[in-house]
Amino acid sequence: MAIITSPQDFNTDDLYVDVESVIGSKLFLKCEGLNFAGSVxxxxxxxxxxxxxxxxxxxxxxxxxxxxxxxxxxxxxxxxxxxxxxxxxxxxxxxxxxxxxxxxxxxxxxxxxxxxxxxxxxxxxxxxxxxxxxxxxxxxxxLNQYSNPNSWKAHFDTTGPEIARQFPEIDVLFVGAGTTGTLMGCARYFKAHHPSVRIVAVDSVGSVSFGTPAARRMIPGLGSGVRPPMLDESFVDEVIHVEEADTIRTCQRLARIGFLFGGSTGTVVSGAERWLAQHGTPDMTAVAIAPDLGERYLDTIYQSHWVEDLYGEDVLDADRTTTVALAA
CATH class of the missing domain: 3.40.50.1100 (Rossmann fold)
Incomplete structure (x- = not known):
């Protein structure tokens, strides 16, 4: 039994979800939304x-x-x-x-x-x-989360070691890129202690973090309109950019099997799905960080009118087609 007096004293750090049934490749999601703040x-x-x-x-x-x-x-x-x-x-x-x-x-x-x-x-x-x-x-x-070293050090001290402890044979880690605190902390940890692990950053299309052109982004969380001061690309092996329409499709597919995740998680899973389809092998151990849960997105990515107004009806039609195919 856990008894706490401050909400920040509680965080679940050892729960993973296997989403192979959704994406067709073995991928373990480290769920970081199970605390009183609801996110990593x-x-x-x-x-x-x-x-x-x-x-x-x-x-x-x-x-x-x-x-x-x-x-x-x-x-x-x-x-x-x-x-x-x-x-x-x-x-x-x-x-x-x-x-x-x-x-x-x-x-x-x-x-x-x-x-x-x-x-x-x-x-x-x-x-x-x-x-x-x-x-x-x-x-x-x-506090300036964009350049405060304690932001990435938190993950160097906790998230990275937590993943390594649960998956000592990990081959590839997918991490979303926002302010890049989580990305840099985990990347620095694995490069220092387990350098064979491949670090794949997942960013949103329209984000300028890795030098790509700015464009409209409507889903909060990942991506940036300014290059993050903490970002050091020497610690990153590869970058994948995900369209927001694909973020929505992935969130909807995960919801169809009972897992309501947030937009940042949908982006990371979508990027990991694409990478694993091209580079994955049956014996590969792949882990992705799921930054948040989905309740705060009920009026946006889980609201059909919001999705259709911004991305068109094809986004939801594609999701329904995928869901039917999976069910078959």
Whole structure:
């Protein structure tokens, strides 16, 4: 029996889902959404807050502020509530309504940016707003998940070793690329301790992280409009870019067998499916990180009108065709 007094003290770190029945290749999903924050971002949030407290940056009376597409904002709102800090989450119009309401329910403020920066898009505009808040009041403390080394160190210390412990014969690891904290922490760990493991980064089409052109992205989580400062491509063996339509199809297919995952997870699984179809072998051990669950996406990727308006009816038609084929 586990008894806790703070929500950040609980996290399930050893649950994996075999999705071979869905994608046709053996793939184990490390489920990181089974905590009170609902995503892998709890690890980075906890590490950054603890480090800021230890070095004196974060003190009683401080106002936490952070730019987030959603999941880190929830994690910080939860930690702020538990520790007695005020928190302002700066997000944009792509953030799910359920996520914004959850942050507010935890007692934090949400500032929604609607006008993109002319050169760096909505993320650039969010960062500009954060800087303005910090300049307006010295009590604001910006943890800066985009360049804070504690973000990737959290995964170097936990996520990487957790995977290696459960799968000592792992051959390939698929990790989604957002701020790249999870990616860099896991990649650095495996390159240092298990260098034979192939690290495959999964990014969204329209993200500029790996030098590809910017384009419209409507699903929050993975991808970036600005190259992540933490990203070091020397630790990454390969990059796969996934169309958002394929993210939706994959999420819908997983839901048809009872697993409701979030958009970031759908992107990672879609990228892994494509890679394994080309390079996988029957004896290969493949693991992917599933960053989040799907309840916060019920009004978007699991809402037929939202999907059809943005991506057309063919996306759902293709999913239904795939589902029928799998059932047959």
């Amino acid at each position: 971002k709890l690890k980075a949030a906890s590490a950054m807050v603890e480090a800021a407290e230890q070095d004196g940056t974060l003190r009683p009376g401080s106002f936490l502020v952070e730019s987030s597409s959603g999941n880190l904002g929830v994690a910080l709102a939860m930690i702020a509530a538990a520790k007695g800090y005020k928190f302002v989450c700066v997000t944009d119009s792509r953030c799910n309504l359920a996520t914004r309401r959850l942050i507010e329910a935890l007692g934090s403020e949400v500032h929604v940016i609607t006008e993109p920066d002319p050169h760096e898009g909505l993320l650039g505009a969010r960062l500009n707003h954060v800087r303005e808040l910090c300049a307006s009041d010295e009590r604001y403390v910006w």
